Amino acid sequence: MLARQRQAIILEEAQRTGAVRVSDLVERLGVSDMTVRRDLDVLASRGLVEKVYGGATTITGRSTDEPGFEAKSVRQREQKEAIAELAASLVKPGTAIGISAGTTTWTFARALDGIPDLTIVTNSVRVADILHDSGQTDRTVVLTGGVRTPSDALVGPVAVQSLRSLHLDLVFLGVHGMAEGPGFTTPNLTESETDRALVEAGRKLVVLADHTKWGTVGISTIADLADAGVVVSDTGLPEDARKVLSENAGELLIADPERRAEADE
Structure with a gap:
């Protein structure tokens, strides 16, 4: 699987659930921990996700944005x-x-x-x-x-x-x-x-x-x-x-x- 395909899957999952965990992505994509972290770095550099401990969350900023419990649980x-x-x-x-x-x-x-x-x-x-x-x-x-x-x-x-x-x-x-x-x-x-x-x-x-x-x-x-x-x-x-x-x-x-x-x- 090409890097851009992995990143598209990661972004889709993050947008669907509000957050993704490195360990879950390693299992789903069949790649190494470091590969997933590099993909998250790329998505974060493009402003599409925010890296947090053990994974990443979607970017929000509007006064009515409300992430779900799972998305917020991995932050800080x-x-x-x-x-x-x-x-x-x-x-x-x-x-x-x-x-x-x-x-x-x-x-x-x-x-x-x-x-x-x-x-x-x-x-x-x-x-x-x-x-x-x-x-x-x-x-x-x-x-x-x-x-x-x-x-x-x-x-x-x-x-x-x-x-x-x-x-x-x-x-x-x-x-x-x-x-x-x-x-x-x-x-x-x-x-x-x-x-x-x-x-x-x-x-x-x-x-x-x-x-x-x-x-x-x-x-x-x-x-x-x-x-x-x-x-x-x-x-x-x-x-x-x-x-x-x-x-x-x-x-x-x-x-x-x-x-x-x-x-x-």
């Missing part, structure tokens, strides 16, 4: 894991917390293992599955109803009504983008309404957002920067963003993926 994986561990240190036993949908919050949910006696409210099917699969019998998980979005969030009037009757200690919010003017945003209008209801249910808002979210603006604002009691990001966050967040949000916490990786060795 190490940063998300470091953010999740740092955010989990804010959770005390016996508290009631809310967790929004998204790959960062899904990673955060996995980091809650071992924290006893939690009541967790979420509008994410993926997050609920992770929490149930943990097997902790001292944990109560409440999953809102609603209509399912590309990011596996349950949204709409049913979800909003469920959240408006609840009172939570902390709400952990994943966002599509954050910027000085628009604040924390999402590309999904219906999801923003549900997220706002979740934010209003909590006494304190904790936003989980890796550095690539800075400067990205979705069509709808969930909350202003000043509404966040804590923002947890990573060491890739630029200095100007740190200054803005430190001046507006209650507290900025920076997770270090490299330090976490060293601790795992």
Whole structure:
């Protein structure tokens, strides 16, 4: 198979699913790992895909673009894991917390293992599955109803009504983008309404957002920067963003993926 034929197949698959993994392409195309990576380099140089850890995702940029869960799950994986561990240190036993949908919050949910006696409210099917699969019998998980979005969030009037009757200690919010003017945003209008209801249910808002979210603006604002009691990001966050967040949000916490990786060795 010629290189351009392989690249056409890779691009078609990326556009169909939102993301491709090197290991899957090696098996499908019957070529080496290095050959696939060279093909991804070519596609990335032409602006057709964005290389990420272990594969590539499609390029998006419009305020209404919303990649699916699988596409987002391979982006900034190490940063998300470091953010999740740092955010989990804010959770005390016996508290009631809310967790929004998204790959960062899904990673955060996995980091809650071992924290006893939690009541967790979420509008994410993926997050609920992770929490149930943990097997902790001292944990109560409440999953809102609603209509399912590309990011596996349950949204709409049913979800909003469920959240408006609840009172939570902390709400952990994943966002599509954050910027000085628009604040924390999402590309999904219906999801923003549900997220706002979740934010209003909590006494304190904790936003989980890796550095690539800075400067990205979705069509709808969930909350202003000043509404966040804590923002947890990573060491890739630029200095100007740190200054803005430190001046507006209650507290900025920076997770270090490299330090976490060293601790795992």
